Amino acid sequence: xxxxxxxxxxxxxxxxxxxxxxxxxxxxxxxxxxxxxxxxxxxxxxxxxxxxxxxxxxxxxxxxxxxxxxxxxxxxxxxxxxxxxxxxxxxxxxxxxxxxxxxxxxxxxxxxxxxxxxxxxxxxxxxxxxxxxxxxxxxxxxxxxxxxxxxxxxxxxxxxxxxxxxxxxxxxxxxxxxxxxxxxxxxxxxxxxxxxxxxxxxxxxxxxxxxxxxxxxxxxxxxxxxxxxxxxxxxxxxxxxxxxxxxxxxxxxxxxxxxxxxxxxxxxxxxxxxxxxxxxxxxxxxxxxxxxxxxxxxxxxxxxxxxxxxxxxxxxxxxxxxxxxxxxxxxxxxxxxxxxxxxxxxxxxxxxxxxxxxxxxxxxxxxxxxxxxxxxxxxxxxxxxxxxxxxxxxxxxxxxxxxxxxxxxxxxxxxxxxxxxxxxxxxxxxxxxxxxxxxxxxxxxxxxxxxxxxxxxxxxxxxxxxxxxxxxxxxxxxxxxxxxxxxxxxxxxxxxxxxxxxxxxxxxxxxxxxxxxxxxxxxxxxxxxxxxxxxxxxxxxxxxxxxxxxxxxxxxxxxxxxxxxxxxxxxxxxxxxxxxxxxxxxxxxxxxxxxxxxxxxxxxxxxxxxxxxxxxxxxxxxxxxxxxxxxxxxxxxxxxxxxxxxxxxxxxxxxxxxxxxxxxxxxxxxxxxxxxxxxxxxxxxxxx
Amino acid sequence: xxxxxxxxxxxxxxxxxxxxxxxxxxxxxxxxxxxxxxxxxxxxxxxxxxxxxxxxxxxxxxxxxxxxxxxxxxxxxxxxxxxxxxxxxxxxxxx
Numbered sequence: 001x002x003x004x005x006x007x008x009x010x011x012x013x014x015x016x017x018x019x020x021x022x023x024x025x026x027x028x029x030x031x032x033x034x035x036x037x038x039x040x041x042x043x044x045x046x047x048x049x050x051x052x053x054x055x056x057x058x059x060x061x062x063x064x065x066x067x068x069x070x071x072x073x074x075x076x077x078x079x080x081x082x083x084x085x086x087x088x089x090x091x092x093x094x095x096x097x098x099x100x101x102x103x104x105x106x107x108x109x110x111x112x113x114x115x116x117x118x119x120x121x122x123x124x125x126x127x128x129x130x131x132x133x134x135x136x137x138x139x140x141x142x143x144x145x146x147x148x149x150x151x152x153x154x155x156x157x158x159x160x161x162x163x164x165x166x167x168x169x170x171x172x173x174x175x176x177x178x179x180x181x182x183x184x185x186x187x188x189x190x191x192x193x194x195x196x197x198x199x200x201x202x203x204x205x206x207x208x209x210x211x212x213x214x215x216x217x218x219x220x221x222x223x224x225x226x227x228x229x230x231x232x233x234x235x236x237x238x239x240x241x242x243x244x245x246x247x248x249x250x251x252x253x254x255x256x257x258x259x260x261x262x263x264x265x266x267x268x269x270x271x272x273x274x275x276x277x278x279x280x281x282x283x284x285x286x287x288x289x290x291x292x293x294x295x296x297x298x299x300x301x302x303x304x305x306x307x308x309x310x311x312x313x314x315x316x317x318x319x320x321x322x323x324x325x326x327x328x329x330x331x332x333x334x335x336x337x338x339x340x341x342x343x344x345x346x347x348x349x350x351x352x353x354x355x356x357x358x359x360x361x362x363x364x365x366x367x368x369x370x371x372x373x374x375x376x377x378x379x380x381x382x383x384x385x386x387x388x389x390x391x392x393x394x395x396x397x398x399x400x401x402x403x404x405x406x407x408x409x410x411x412x413x414x415x416x417x418x419x420x421x422x423x424x425x426x427x428x429x430x431x432x433x434x435x436x437x438x439x440x441x442x443x444x445x446x447x448x449x450x451x452x453x454x455x456x457x458x459x460x461x462x463x464x465x466x467x468x469x470x471x472x473x474x475x476x477x478x479x480x481x482x483x484x485x486x487x488x489x490x491x492x493x494x495x496x497x498x499x500x501x502x503x504x505x506x507x508x509x510x511x512x513x514x515x516x517x518x519x520x521x522x523x524x525x526x527x528x529x530x531x532x533x534x535x536x537x538x539x540x541x542x543x544x545x546x547x548x549x550x551x552x553x554x555x556x557x558x559x560x561x562x563x564x565x566x567x568x569x570x571x572x573x574x575x576x577x578x579x580x581x582x583x584x585x586x587x588x589x590x591x592x593x594x595x596x597x598x599x600x601x602x603x604x605x606x607x608x609x610x611x612x613x614x615x616x617x618x619x620x621x622x623x624x625x626x627x628x629x630x631x632x633x634x635x636x637x638x639x640x641x642x643x644x645x646x647x648x649x650x651x652x653x654x655x656x657x658x659x660x661x662x663x664x665x666x667x668x669x670x671x672x673x674x675x676x677x678x679x680x681x682x683x684x685x686x687x688x
Numbered sequence: 689x690x691x692x693x694x695x696x697x698x699x700x701x702x703x704x705x706x707x708x709x710x711x712x713x714x715x716x717x718x719x720x721x722x723x724x725x726x727x728x729x730x731x732x733x734x735x736x737x738x739x740x741x742x743x744x745x746x747x748x749x750x751x752x753x754x755x756x757x758x759x760x761x762x763x764x765x766x767x768x769x770x771x772x773x774x775x776x777x778x779x780x781x782x783x
Contacts, residue, residue: 045713046705126713209726210718420747425748427750
């Protein structure tokens with residue numbers, strides 16, 4: 001199998017190379033009108049097919065590696081390093097992306113899978129797809145070169161084949177780790193497609209904005225994958241790393257956030273190009289940057305350039321990535337300079353109070369956030385280069401900048417949809433902003449007696465309560481604005497169809513899935529903001545606990561019932577059994593664990609969490625007190641965290657709705673005719 | 689076994705890529721007329737959105753009237769150019 005895997009990778013590289021070369025020659029011939037021995041259309045068709053075939057070859061290689069993991073083929077060095085016989089089956093599958101070589105193979109495989117779909121759907125626009133396919137083949141060649149030359153997943157062990165492997169990193173032995181990396185990679189890799197279309201459209205001076213329409217679903221699906229990937233990573237960090245939080249501004253977390261920020265900016269600003277032919281250069285550079293940041297993210301995760309708890313694989317492939325980034329930037333810059341006159345804007349910004357300006361501010365804010373994260377992430381590298389010593393930027397720096405930016409973004413999320421295109425009059429502002437502003441104000445006042453005291457910013461160094469207060473008030477205003485949009489639209493449908501309000505809202509959403517799906521995404525994002533704001537009120541307590549000893553944290557009393565240890569072939573574990581009470585009422589049992597994996601003697605924390613909509617009681621087993629041999633229990637009370645995960649679910653739902661096709665007005669009218677029999681139906685038209 | 693699998697992969701890929709295809713899709717450059725038709729659809733969509741938002745009570749009468757006039761002007765210019773190009777394209781065939 002290893003030999004077959006290696007051969008399949010070589011075939012995939014040859015096929016992608018042919019796709020790139022033959023595709024480029026064919027497009028050049030078509031552009032100049034010069035013809036060779038074979039017609040350019042036929043040459044382009046062979047290039048397209050080579051791209052499709054490269055998917056099958058890469059799939060064969062990925063299959064060969066997974067097969068080697070499942071059959072415990074320790075003649076393959078990668079399997080020896082990342083798997084062992086006692087590893088549960090699901091984690092053997094995860095071995096595909098747990099190391100350097102495997103994760104690069106996953107990149108190549110996902111890229112070729114995206115390419116397969118793109119090339120199979122070429123009839124949507126044959127010429128534009130030919131350009132995009134050729135550009136995508138260029139990216140494929142880079143990743144296939146990496147796995148064929150610099151990071152080969154099928155290298156054999158030297159000497160005798162070991163009887164067992166070193167096992168998977170214990171931090172990765174968690175159910176979400178089977179889904180998180182592929183999701184994140186689907187997000188990273190997916191941005192290659194809108195990038196390829198944007199660059200292709202610019203190269204061929206594609207008239208109009210149809211390329212945006214073609215790539216809209218690609219971009220949204222990719223954005224969704226990246227969003228889910230980031231949040232799964234947060235949930236994994238929360239459940240496994242055992243420090244009580246979900247986001248630590250770790251360089252690898254930052255690496256996934258940066259393309260998400262620019263990708264989100266792109267999703268918003270392309271609407272201006274579609275609707276009004278504005279911001280063409282901006283959009284092109286946004287998607288170029290998003291793609292390059294995705295590559296930078298892979299570089300940071302895989303090269304060991306920056307220190308991170310997530311950098312599971314480190315090697316010298318950084319040079320390859322830097323060269324690729326420089327080539328990509330050069331191609332983008334050269335194409336842009338050559339074709340920039342094609343990107344002239346059709347309209348200018350007419351007013352600072354308009355939907356366009358809200359999109360522009362949204363973009364600037366997202367880019368400011370991206371730049372802050374990029375600066376903080378690369379600062380250790382830059383400081384080492386300039387001063388000779390590595391200065392690490394920690395969470396307070398990011399929080400100081402990112403929190404106000406986030407609050408401003410929340411504000412824009414609320415006002416953007418209420419503004420009119422071109423310009424908004426004072427009358428319109430009064431009409432649409434009054435209700436959200438009143439609700440925001442009422443909530444701002446109502447939460448003060450509940451313990452949200454914004455004035456602490458003036459009496460202490462603590463800013464959390466102040467920003468949480470603003471966020472809660474703003475969130476209430478934005479949620480009101482979103483609900484008002486649904487209500488207003490549904491009333492119009494209700495007036496025509498006579499349906500109840502809820503059915504009218506469903507139909508409204510179905511008629512314009514993009515807009516109302518987008519509002520639901522905003523709803524989800526607001527819930528996430530509410531969840532994150534809860535951080536300002538976190539509490540914690542640490543105590544060595546003997547039998548029947550207890551401590552109080554917030555409304556809970558935690559009592560130690562028992563502590564013990566256990567063993568299985570994969571790991572040894574120590575755990576405590578805790579009873580949780582609220583007043584005198586028993587709430588739940590919690591059993592935090594500390595595992596030590598047999599194969600590599602690495603420890604791993606298994607958190608016990610009692611989650612409610614109000615707060616999480618998050619408990620970890622922090623080891624044994626050396627003096628008494630009793631367990632040290634650390635507990636956190638984290639308010640509102642559940643809303644982050646609920647917000648993610650709503651965001652997924654909203655994106656799913658936005659991806660669905662619209663119900664045409666004609667079909668809706670037909671439904672209404674069918675639902676109201678008293679209304680006369682013209683002869684011969686019923687059921688048209 | 690490995691040799692056979694490698695051989696099959698290589699031959700399969702070669703045959704798939706170079707198998708003669710008679711009906712190759714033509715790669716034509718998008719015309720101005722096609723671009724204008726797309727633009728017309730976008731403008732009509734914008735008008736539909738504006739009308740709906742007005743009926744839902746989002747914009748006052750004066751704002752709606754001015755927005756609508758601007759969009760209608762733009763749409764009229766686009767439709768006029770489409771008519772012109774269509775009549776030009778139609779004329780030589782029947783001339």
